[in-house]
Amino acid sequence: MNMLAWLLLTPVASACVLAMVRSLHAAGWMNVTASLVTLVASVLLAIQVAGSGEIVSAYFLIDAFNVYLIVLTSFVGLTTAIFSRPYMAYVHETGMTDTRGLRLYHAMYQAFMFTMLLALTTDNIGVLWVAVEGATLATVLLVSLYRTPEAIEAAWKYFILCGVGIALALFGTVLLYFAAQHSDGWSDASLAWSELYQHSAGLEPVVTSLAFVFLLVGYGTKVGLVPMHQWLPDAHSEGPTPMSAVLSGLLLNVALYAIVRIKMLVDGSMAGTGTPQLAGWLLMGFGLTSFLVASLFLHRQRDIKRMFSYSSIEHMGLMTFAFGLGGPLATFGALLHMLVHSLTKSAIFVTVGHAAHIAGTQNIDNIRGLIRTQPAVGWGLLLGVAAIAGFPPFGVFTSEFLLLTATMDSQPWFTVALLSGLAIAFAGLFRHLHPMVYGVAPEGQVPVPANMIPVAIHLLIVLVLGFAIPDVLAGWIDRATLLITGAHWL
Amino acid sequence: MNVASELSLLQQTVLIAAALVLFLSFVLLAQPRLLAAIRAFAWQGGLLALITGLVATVNAEAHLFVSALLTLALKAILIPWMLHRLTRRLELERHLEAVKHAAFVQIVAVALVLFSYWLVLPIIQQDLGFTRNIVAVSLAVVLLGLWVMITRQQAVFQVLGFMSIENGLFLAAVSATEGMPLVVELGIAFDVLVAMVLFGVFFLRIHNSIDSLDVDRLNRLHERLEDSR
Numbered sequence: 001m002n003m004l005a006w007l008l009l010t011p012v013a014s015a016c017v018l019a020m021v022r023s024l025h026a027a028g029w030m031n032v033t034a035s036l037v038t039l040v041a042s043v044l045l046a047i048q049v050a051g052s053g054e055i056v057s058a059y060f061l062i063d064a065f066n067v068y069l070i071v072l073t074s075f076v077g078l079t080t081a082i083f084s085r086p087y088m089a090y091v092h093e094t095g096m097t098d099t100r101g102l103r104l105y106h107a108m109y110q111a112f113m114f115t116m117l118l119a120l121t122t123d124n125i126g127v128l129w130v131a132v133e134g135a136t137l138a139t140v141l142l143v144s145l146y147r148t149p150e151a152i153e154a155a156w157k158y159f160i161l162c163g164v165g166i167a168l169a170l171f172g173t174v175l176l177y178f179a180a181q182h183s184d185g186w187s188d189a190s191l192a193w194s195e196l197y198q199h200s201a202g203l204e205p206v207v208t209s210l211a212f213v214f215l216l217v218g219y220g221t222k223v224g225l226v227p228m229h230q231w232l233p234d235a236h237s238e239g240p241t242p243m244s245a246v247l248s249g250l251l252l253n254v255a256l257y258a259i260v261r262i263k264m265l266v267d268g269s270m271a272g273t274g275t276p277q278l279a280g281w282l283l284m285g286f287g288l289t290s291f292l293v294a295s296l297f298l299h300r301q302r303d304i305k306r307m308f309s310y311s312s313i314e315h316m317g318l319m320t321f322a323f324g325l326g327g328p329l330a331t332f333g334a335l336l337h338m339l340v341h342s343l344t345k346s347a348i349f350v351t352v353g354h355a356a357h358i359a360g361t362q363n364i365d366n367i368r369g370l371i372r373t374q375p376a377v378g379w380g381l382l383l384g385v386a387a388i389a390g391f392p393p394f395g396v397f398t399s400e401f402l403l404l405t406a407t408m409d410s411q412p413w414f415t416v417a418l419l420s421g422l423a424i425a426f427a428g429l430f431r432h433l434h435p436m437v438y439g440v441a442p443e444g445q446v447p448v449p450a451n452m453i454p455v456a457i458h459l460l461i462v463l464v465l466g467f468a469i470p471d472v473l474a475g476w477i478d479r480a481t482l483l484i485t486g487a488h489w490l
Numbered sequence: 491m492n493v494a495s496e497l498s499l500l501q502q503t504v505l506i507a508a509a510l511v512l513f514l515s516f517v518l519l520a521q522p523r524l525l526a527a528i529r530a531f532a533w534q535g536g537l538l539a540l541i542t543g544l545v546a547t548v549n550a551e552a553h554l555f556v557s558a559l560l561t562l563a564l565k566a567i568l569i570p571w572m573l574h575r576l577t578r579r580l581e582l583e584r585h586l587e588a589v590k591h592a593a594f595v596q597i598v599a600v601a602l603v604l605f606s607y608w609l610v611l612p613i614i615q616q617d618l619g620f621t622r623n624i625v626a627v628s629l630a631v632v633l634l635g636l637w638v639m640i641t642r643q644q645a646v647f648q649v650l651g652f653m654s655i656e657n658g659l660f661l662a663a664v665s666a667t668e669g670m671p672l673v674v675e676l677g678i679a680f681d682v683l684v685a686m687v688l689f690g691v692f693f694l695r696i697h698n699s700i701d702s703l704d705v706d707r708l709n710r711l712h713e714r715l716e717d718s719r
Contacts, residue, residue, distance in 0.1 A: 059673075126674030133681045140688060149699045153708040156692060160648065163685065164636060167655045170678070171632060171662060178613065178666045191671055206612040 003048060004060060006041035007070070008117055010034055015110035019103060024092060027106045028085035034110055035078040038117070042074040050476075061123035061194050064479035065335075069257055070120050072339060076249045076346050077113050079454035083350045084109070084242035086451055090357060091240065096146050105142060105240065112138040112246065119254050126191045128258055129166070129173050132222060135251055136162045143239040154234035161231040162221055169218020169258075175211035176265070179203040193261060200268025208269040212279050215262050216286065222255035224313045225320060226290040233301075236309035237362065241353030244305055248312045249346035253338055256316060259283070260323050264484060283324025288417060290317030295421045298428030303362050304352055307432060308345070311388060314425050315341045318418070322403045327410060328489035332481045333402030336469070339477075340395035340462050341388075347458035348384040351377055354450040355436070364432050369441025376452045378437050384455070385433050387462050389426045395465030504544045507537045508624045511661060512603070515634040518650055519599055519641070520592060524585045528573050531650050535565025538657055541624075542664050553672045554664070560679050561660065569653060569686050576693050577646060580703065587644050595641050599634055606630040613666070624665035631658030645696060645703040649689045656682055 014034035021027045046067050054063040115138055119131035144155035180189040183202035221228040236244040266279040294313035301307035322334035354377045359367040371378025387394035407415045478490045514534040521527040539562035546554030606629035613625055638651030663670050700707050
């Protein structure tokens, strides 16, 4: 409980303090320190959970499924904070934003971390909704931080689309609550997930299936599922790069986490009906559509951050598909994929931020010869893209391989769609990547101060995960798999 | 099957108020004058507070009184007041926005109401007491709010649509489940309030950026093929 308090209160307190700190230098370091404290708290919490199995208290529920996401969230939060310190200082020097904007940025960064951690730790699906909506509110001003007409447009779109989407999720939550109140033998119905889960067999299937549609569309908007994905490329391309890194690496995961939690309830409720897998089929449909559409859209992007945001949609689609497929193998693969995708994608966005500063633009056509100008950035981008495209030594290959095997097992025909989607995405990424890394550098292109240590750490972890998954982690993911599907895989 | 004559006066009042909430959604859809639309929205919030208060009285739920007061303060007074102030600040009091294809818009709206009744049939068939109709009404208000956001180009109208979606959700919570747990309700109210403040910030930024609040003119970010920034 104590660690939980540290975990949640550190970001809140630092958001309040950072809103008042004027010095950019101090704010950057405070942001890093706060994220470090959060990470330590989350690791200690994870150790606690590993010892006791799960922690259930009045308002919070920590089990194997969310504790690994909590550690991941605070880890990416820390490395992105380390990256953002010199990056935002550079942004400030170039005059794209003023001191007030940076104060807002640092405060909102911590506020966003708080909403993410609250969404993951809470046991109440109503509070989960409040936290996910809060994440939109915390980031929406950051998307328009640079005040360009494009940035304002992107932020407005983000605000309206996610606001409406999440409103539908609230309607779904109300319906679930309604189903809970009308289930037999449960007098004091609540919105606590753990209690709903215990009583899920008694929930009226007609109502829960209707609720699931609303919840899927609602949280699916945040995951970036096609056709509700329109906000995502805009928000990623126009916001400051550290924001893109945490949006892609963390927010999408948390929204998917919400969907999986709710699928567990709906599956329990639908078990006795004629279509027990309805929720899974819906997830598979949305997931596969997003995966294929996004991999095609990768090809026609001109803006480097837009391109990688489509790659995020593609991977989220793949995970959604895998969770829909169900079964221990697919779920294990999807959980692993969540982990490696977050690490790789945030590393890529960090690198892209530096690349865009070197070239002075985000336009792919004008980013050339990175490896000559600044080898660290060039190599970072090359390795990052190789990892995300699923090249063998990296962890993404492992998880995608598991997912393909699972698909082959239960729905062999979908393997064709998945493989072609992966190939299309691979081609799309590399046709743009090659000239950016190896092309002829324009005259007078100079290196920028870049901190590639976070990238190196992320990619190293992904690489290690590709060779061998440590026992601790494998056991953890396996416990989460057991929780979601009711069966071990290992 | 309950018929109206079996309902108490209080319950009938709730039903009439819910019908008026739906009617005000139609007004939002058709009203070309900004200030009048804001007023209609304020009335919707007021009626919502009234419904919450009445349901609280019928069911003797203490925490519903809290949310009734919260709704009254937030939806009927604070948010309309903020919108009103913003319109004056941006000198939009005399703004008239002709509704394009008015007849078509209204027919679709009616179809949406029928659709929501059809959609919640399985829920209505559960024993819900006198609030059963209101679930359908609340879904209709949500969908009409969406429809307002689709048909109106002006940012203030879009926010009115957005906020009336919230009203519909609140109505659903009150009628179907006698309100959400208090923690959740407070959280939602907080989110709505922050959203309103942010909308205000955005009005100013959009106004500074394109010198208008016509969001159709926010169209730079298409899938740009021929673009070199």
